[in-house]
Amino acid sequence: MIKVDNLTKRFGRHLAVAGADFEVERGEVVGFLGPNGAGKTTTIRMLTGFLPPTSGLARIDGLDVTLQSVEARRRIGYLPESVPLYPDMRVREYLRFRGQLKGLTGDALRQRMDEVVERCGLHEVRRKIIKTLSKGYRQRVGLADALIHAPPLLILDEPTNGLDPNQIRSIRNLIKQLGEAHTILLSTHILSEVEMICDKIVIIDGGKILASDTPANLVSTMRAAGRITVEVRADPAEAANRIAALDQVKKVTHERSRDGWEEFAVLVESGTDGRERLAALSQEEDWPLRTLHRHDATLEDVFVELTRKD
Amino acid sequence: MANILILFRKELRSFFLSPFGWVVLALVSAMQGWSMSTAMKQLQDEASALSLVYRVFHAPPFWFYFLAIFPLITMRLFAEEERAGTLETLLTAPVKTRQLVLGKYLATFCFYIILWIPAYIQFQLFSILTDLPPPFSTGALLGAFLLVALMGAFFIAVGSLASALTSSQIIAGVLTVGILFIHHFLGYITEIYGDRFRAAPLFHYLSSKEHLSYFSQGLIDSRAIVYYLSAAAFCLFLTGHIINHRRWRN
Numbered sequence: 074m075i076k077v078d079n080l081t082k083r084f085g086r087h088l089a090v091a092g093a094d095f096e097v098e099r100g101e102v103v104g105f106l107g108p109n110g111a112g113k114t115t116t117i118r119m120l121t122g123f124l125p126p127t128s129g130l131a132r133i134d135g136l137d138v139t140l141q142s143v144e145a146r147r148r149i150g151y152l153p154e155s156v157p158l159y160p161d162m163r164v165r166e167y168l169r170f171r172g173q174l175k176g177l178t179g180d181a182l183r184q185r186m187d188e189v190v191e192r193c194g195l196h197e198v199r200r201k202i203i204k205t206l207s208k209g210y211r212q213r214v215g216l217a218d219a220l221i222h223a224p225p226l227l228i229l230d231e232p233t234n235g236l237d238p239n240q241i242r243s244i245r246n247l248i249k250q251l252g253e254a255h256t257i258l259l260s261t262h263i264l265s266e267v268e269m270i271c272d273k274i275v276i277i278d279g280g281k282i283l284a285s286d287t288p289a290n291l292v293s294t295m296r297a298a299g300r301i302t303v304e305v306r307a308d309p310a311e312a313a314n315r316i317a318a319l320d321q322v323k324k325v326t327h328e329r330s331r332d333g334w335e336e337f338a339v340l341v342e343s344g345t346d347g348r349e350r351l352a353a354l355s356q357e358e359d360w361p362l363r364t365l366h367r368h369d370a371t372l373e374d375v376f377v378e379l380t381r382k383d
Numbered sequence: 384m385a386n387i388l389i390l391f392r393k394e395l396r397s398f399f400l401s402p403f404g405w406v407v408l409a410l411v412s413a414m415q416g417w418s419m420s421t422a423m424k425q426l427q428d429e430a431s432a433l434s435l436v437y438r439v440f441h442a443p444p445f446w447f448y449f450l451a452i453f454p455l456i457t458m459r460l461f462a463e464e465e466r467a468g469t470l471e472t473l474l475t476a477p478v479k480t481r482q483l484v485l486g487k488y489l490a491t492f493c494f495y496i497i498l499w500i501p502a503y504i505q506f507q508l509f510s511i512l513t514d515l516p517p518p519f520s521t522g523a524l525l526g527a528f529l530l531v532a533l534m535g536a537f538f539i540a541v542g543s544l545a546s547a548l549t550s551s552q553i554i555a556g557v558l559t560v561g562i563l564f565i566h567h568f569l570g571y572i573t574e575i576y577g578d579r580f581r582a583a584p585l586f587h588y589l590s591s592k593e594h595l596s597y598f599s600q601g602l603i604d605s606r607a608i609v610y611y612l613s614a615a616a617f618c619l620f621l622t623g624h625i626i627n628h629r630r631w632r633n
Contacts, residue, residue, distance in 0.1 A: 123471050144477075
């Protein structure tokens with residue numbers, strides 16, 4: 074559905090997106106993750122045809138976004154980050170205007186308007202003037218606009234930004250439902266959102282795509298970040314040395330002593346599990362063992378590992 | 384084509400959805416009335432070979448309010464879309480930049496024509512109220528209104544261009560006023576320096592003041608028609624390119 078090939082955008086001397094590559098298959102819900110200023114919005118603006126790329130290629134459903142821009146745009150429902158609306162228009166009037174611009178007329182338009190008003194929970198406010206609506210409702214109006222022409226692809230730029238927890242929940246549920254019928258590219262920096270909604274994650278930072286995989290795969294390739302906690306009764310210095318001498322152990326730190334028990338954090342190499350060998354070691358050395366726990370890496374670990382600057 | 388019509392309707396409605404359009408309409412018709420009564424006063428004071436139409440369009444208040452119309456009705460056009468971010472939703476819908484420019488331009492032009500309806504009614508009212516034959520010929524009236532439409536076509540295009548250049552309405556408005564003032568005073572060059580230099584015909588050609596004096600006597604000059612329409616087309620062409628360029632460069 075989306076195919077991005079070596080996409081680059083330069084603003085003067087600033088390189089906003091540096092040779093991004095990724096793909097989104099039809100029917101996938103993809104989380105587009107990155108810290109603020111990572112190049113998410115710029116990439117999205119290039120995909121939607123608002124900004125032309127400096128170099129590289131992006132295709133939507135096989136259509137080049139710069140050369141076949143209008144055709145490509147017909148296939149996209151786009152919700153920009155700031156949710157720009159016309160404050161003086163009424164909700165239905167706005168949706169009618171947007172529907173017409175996207176090529177709907179007559180009965181089809183009316184039917185689609187009723188559908189998106191229903192779907193986005195705008196029924197009570199459909200006659201209100203947009204400037205009187207709360208942020209949550211405005212977000213829904215923006216979403217209704219993105220949906221009005223039933224596009225196969227939805228591109229949502231931080232759709233839950235600035236909403237209260239209840240509103241976030243309802244928008245999130247809506248996106249989840251939409252994911253059943255649409256391909257969705259969802260930009261965000263809220264990780265729990267991605268974990269709940271997305272099939273796949275693309276992580277971008279400094280204009281570069283750092284990872285593109287399913288959440289489960291990302292977490293499992295990040296096993297290095299998965300720590301093991303061991304608690305034994307032994308001499309701390311000696312135990313630390315013995316554990317560090319084991320294969321595939323990268324680092325051992327003595328966390329604390331608690332009524333004679335020594336707690337260590339053991340970092341093992343990616344893709345390995347040191348628990349069995351640690352248990353064997355404690356048996357061999359005759360150390361009483363109280364805790365042996367492997368911490369699963371979370372998406373947050375993956376994100377921090379990939380995007381931290383230090 | 385359909386897109387132009389949709390954008391045209393939306394833009395024209397937006398003039399009437401906020402108090403702004405109504406305020407402009409009220410202001411302009413008041414000024415037109417003032418021009419009219421000034422002209423009638425002049426005719427009362429002294430006999431004149433020139434018609435009421437000529438007098439109205441040469442009354443002291445005329446250029447003053449006429450040039451002020453354009454920044455008011457055009458400064459919003461693109462600057463506001465840019466500032467509010469709605470330019471992004473417009474240009475990520477299947478809409479071409481030139482359709483956007485034309486739709487907005489035509490809507491503004493249409494609103495501008497509506498602004499002149501009160502003046503037309505005032506001229507018709509003259510003979511109805513005074514029971515005198517109209518002190519002007521139909522040709523003079525049509526000629527004057529034709530030139531008002533032509534100048535509007537050009538000046539609105541200038542305003543659109545200024546509005547596309549910036550995301551601040553104020554700057555767009557000031558820029559429009561500036562360009563229109565310079566344009567207006569270019570028309571006085573031959574009056575100040577005489578006709579005895581080689582570029583004099585050019586300044587005659589550029590002078591809206593001169594065109595207005597011919598047209599409001601019923602003399603329709605096709606050169607002026609070509610001048611205003613081609614200048615308008617050129618400004619609109621630039622407007623479209625600037626909107627694209629601002630995105631390309633950003």
